[in-house]
Amino acid sequence: MSEPMQRRAGLGQVPSVSVTYAGNGSSTKSNELGMRPMQERAFEKRGEQYLLIKSPPASGKSRALMFIALDKLYNQGLRQAVIVVPEKSIGASFNDEPLSRFGFFADWTVQPRWNLCNAPGEDGGKVKSVKAFLDSDDRVLVCTHATFRFAVDQFGVDAFDNRLIAVDEFHHVSANPDNKLGAHLGQFMARDQVHVVAMTGSYFRGDAAAVLAPGDEAKFDTVTYTYYEQLNGYAYLKRLDIGYFFYTGSYADHILKVLDPAEKTIVHIPNVNSRESTKDKIREVEHIIEELGEWQGTDPVTGFQRVTTPEGRDLRIADLVDDDPGKRERVAAALKDPVLNQDRDHVDIIIALGMAKEGFDWIWCEHALTVGYRSSLTEVVQIIGRATRDAPGKTRTRFTNLIAEPDASEQAVTEAVNDTLKAIAASLLMEQVLAPRFTFVPKTPESGPQGGFDYGEQGYEPTKENVGINEDTGQFQIEIKGLAQPKTKEGERICRQDLNEVIAAFVQDKTTIERGLFDEELVPEELTQVRMGKIIKDKYPELDAEDQEAVRQHAVAALNLTQKGKEVAGDGTEADSGDSEKGANTAFIQGVRKFVMDVRDLDIDLIDRINPFGEAYAILAKTMSEESLKQVQAIIAAKRIQLSMEEARDLAKRALKFKQERGRLPSITSADPWERRMAEGVVFLQRKAVEAQHNG
Template identity: 75%
Template sequence: MTNKHIPSVSVNYACNGRSTKANELGMRVMQERAYERRGEQYLLIKSPPASGKSRALMFIALDKLHNQNIKKAIIVVPEKSIGSSFNNEPLSLHGFYWDWEVVPKWNLCNAPGEDGGKVNSVKAFLESDDQVLVCTHATFRFAVDKFGVPAFDGCLIAVDEFHHVSANPDNRLGAQLGQFIARDKVHIVAMTGSYFRGDAEAVLSPEDEAKFDTITYTYYEQLNGYEYLKTLDIGYYFYSGSYSDDILSVLNPNEKTIIHIPNVNSRESSKDKIKEVEHIIDELGEWHGIDPETGFDLVKAKDGKLLKIADLVDPSKQQKVSAGLRMPEAKYNRDHVDIIIALGMAKEGFDWIWCEHALTVGYRASLTEIIQIIGRATRDAKGKTHARFTNLIAEPDASEEAVTDAVNDTLKAIAASLLMEQVLAPRFNFTPKNAQSTPVEGFDYGENGYDPNGNNVGFNESTGQFQIEINGLAEPKSTDAQRICQEDLNEVITAFVQDKTALERGLFDEETIPEELTQVRMGKIVKDKYPELDDEDQEAIRQHAIAALNLTQKAKEIVNQSNDKEHSGSTAFVDGVRKFAMDVRDLDIDLIDSINPFREAYAILAKSMGEESLKQVAAVIAAKKVSLTEEEARELVDRAIKFKKERGRLPELSAADPWEKRMAEGIAFLTRKVAEESSYGENNG
């Protein structure tokens, strides 16, 4: 079979070992950064899987218990298996002041019985002299319902995997956290490895979130600071027929792999999960029985190698196989297991450092879930220099009734890929370019240094941050808008690339003018997301978000086009951003707005999908195309008013510039609408 290796994004890292080195207290970089803020009452730690959040919490909690008059620490995890992350740790052996100790009976994740039955244990703990409790989100919810918010006064509540919480009134834990914050008598540490908090739903209300001090440790910092892992590829691949027939075109049996088979309700599923696993095993080679100790299937591959395959799908095998994966040798011996096949398991909190390939069949609706799955492959391990995430998706088929669903899945996979590129890229800080602009300390401005008269792109290798000057850039004025531009641009980009209209038109409608996406669609998204901010702040957020998205796309385009040695190392992305900025005469916001954010994604899609399917997707989308809506026309008129302020005249329908013409069409549309309504009113008056 031909190998379909066309990654949608390939990121190279410097391997400087920084994120794995500990200081004199035994803390890695992220933990040290979090510990510096240990005095804050409300802390939100945003940090990738495997960066050491559990231990960061131990350091902070112990300081609060010993030095900040906090009586007790309650650690709340989404599922029982994650409770083991908070087992006893002899932190003093590595230089810290105290050890982390949990009395066995207070780790309720290990206790038998259901969550509801463990509620009285929470009460018993609150009345005891012990200081640390570990329980699930569910146990904690029931306990707060039963004993009330005041029962927890004076405690630290630490919520792991915080993206499970949401501000939706139906989310009990989210509502309870709102009550704790309103009462203001507890400390809260929230931790998440996902940058899309709760996906479409906000985790906290904006006013509650503003009370949290945020510690951000990016994927770029984490992976750049690894010792061994140098490259991460993220790709989506299309297949026709049954995925299990095509799986070997993307699965390399010599790579340590977790295969997530599709949910039984998805299009990709055959509805018989056991048969699917058997089919995959059959494709891999000849079955040679089951290892009596671990329960792993033994399969002789075509090259003669004996593969050990852990089947977590078959309920009759699950218990034994899970125990086999928890054996100490799984952690230290690369050859303990070769391939893990799972459905709904082996995601969040699952720790197998040797995993080199996370292969997921079928589109996953949740970006949080995709990040968690990718996190399985991004652990650093000796000898592991390369990791990849592959999403195997059914190619749209014209004869299928559900062709529209297939097209939607394709678009969502592209959106997920674009978002992962943002998450994995260094962090962007943008400033307006003016006569007073000066270099920022700690940033390298390239071979020729800082140019007071030109475009400047500074990069700080140790923090993984860009400092980029843009002409005409609007600056956020309010504290909220500044926080969003600093911390939450990925949240805005998430909403934009998940906007079906923007994605469809940006990818498949050749007549779409980029500004309709970058200004009108993105403008609407920012207005809807942050209605409490004024127009100036909304516009500043829009500009910062589109600049981050488009500079990432431009850098990717340059890296993809370049086959020379200069752009193949760990600095490829940084060089790409710098090259784009230096090649344009003037890096201004108008230029950034004139770039279609989806152009490079289409170029990759065209390589990975058959020409016939591509035409078909375009036809499905063209059939849905609607003319201007009143809302879009209003947004165009707003843009036309800004145009008039800058140029002293309104946009003209006869203009050669397509964007000016489009703004004029917006004015004409609304003028007609007003005229029609007034004539209707006169005729019916």
């Protein structure tokens, strides 16, 4: 065990996710047009009227848009391109690029007057500039979401006919009627006279409000480039750890147990309204600096705080929390200086509150340390994205969520428990986001090996369910007996592209995660069949029952096989061994393969009998004190909810299916807990029917 890990181990330092990648350099190599793999994939879809690019931070989305926009302007007859970004600082991502130097047919140029992110004044005052641009012969405008909203309000959607509207950081849009940008987008699509390219690195419609109305969403063609592909193709970065850790008292007293001064770190301190905050953000920053070492003064040029650690290491700390405009502007300017990404020693630690998230690019960052639960999965992905840039000598990176341990003596204990559950949900979802992509196929007598897949040392076994792996694409193909396949195009699209969306909704469902972690009497099928079934019905009401069941099976298989692969691989917690870089990567792959090969038959019934939260509980038990764990268990047990009518009806439907297959109804005295639970659903409905007759 390395020295820093030993020093930090006191806080129950068990990564909940540990993923290692091949580091084969492919995602940074360019083709003959100067395009990296993600950009090439997006450019293949350049003819689509509505295109959604889902790709991790640092994968090159801005440049992908430049290639597509230029083709639309020069070869597809569009008049102009309007690039819309959430905040002014991100406008710099669309500065001039000499693309022809690398083989493309044109350069990307933006006339200075049309990059409104650089223009002085408020968004409302820039609306005249938008109109002047629309009336001009120039090709490209860059502006903020706010400027664009004001312009559409003033001039109407028809003023933008025959133009490309490109929306960066698309997750800011929402179908919520209060979200103007979402409403405008709906109007543009109803008029159908523009092209739209939407880009995001963190697209979770399960976050809060839907991003788009389902009808509008169906019009988009999607380009997906996964985290696995991105990180697998890096030249240097090979490993990413994600963990949630608990503390008692003030976080500032415990922060050095997870903050290693030798790692380049962004610390996100808690919002002043959150439970973890001491309500004095300036004092919190001072306390962190004091914990790190002896203050040596402020650098007059950069505004960074200079600190010497007890070991004699000199640290440069950027404080973005202090609201004093003079101080903050100097620090922010030093962090915008190109030297930031050229010189590893320019800064060591950045302390931020509400800043240094999306669009902030510091390639050397090795640790994103976030204090307090973050309610948005999108925000978690954005923060993790700060640490997943590739940089020379940077082989390993991590995200840590430091959370206050629930304390039964506090009034806010229920809120604390909810925060804990949400942090676990975010962690489970990140496992799905970071894992290789699963493709599930039914195992039939006709099944055989597929080209491009490696089936392990034994090769393809006709009598067993097989796991095939394509390491280049990061794709798993897994055979499952009895697997339902979607019949419609929309069902296929959801199984191919949207399983993480389904899993996001499932792991964030409060009842689901509470019971999955803490209900000792839980029958797993109540979650995998009933709760997941309900979530899919609510999410995709337009699908017929067969396709809903196919989506349910695929989502449960993706979630549970990730958990089983991780469990068999030993959680990756042994990863400080000498050959950890290669070991942990193959460990997850071999873990999934071993689980599949060890069971007699991998069928959908077996997968449904796995509690998706079993591994999460094992990690929780290692990171949280036993006393706190018991308190949480007691709080959740005290509000155990009886069956609802909806759940009882679902159980009764499954009981009917059971009768069709077995020739009898489920028995209330069966030794099989799932059969008993279905029978309870039937009895519950019968009792309610009798009560209704008596009351009638």
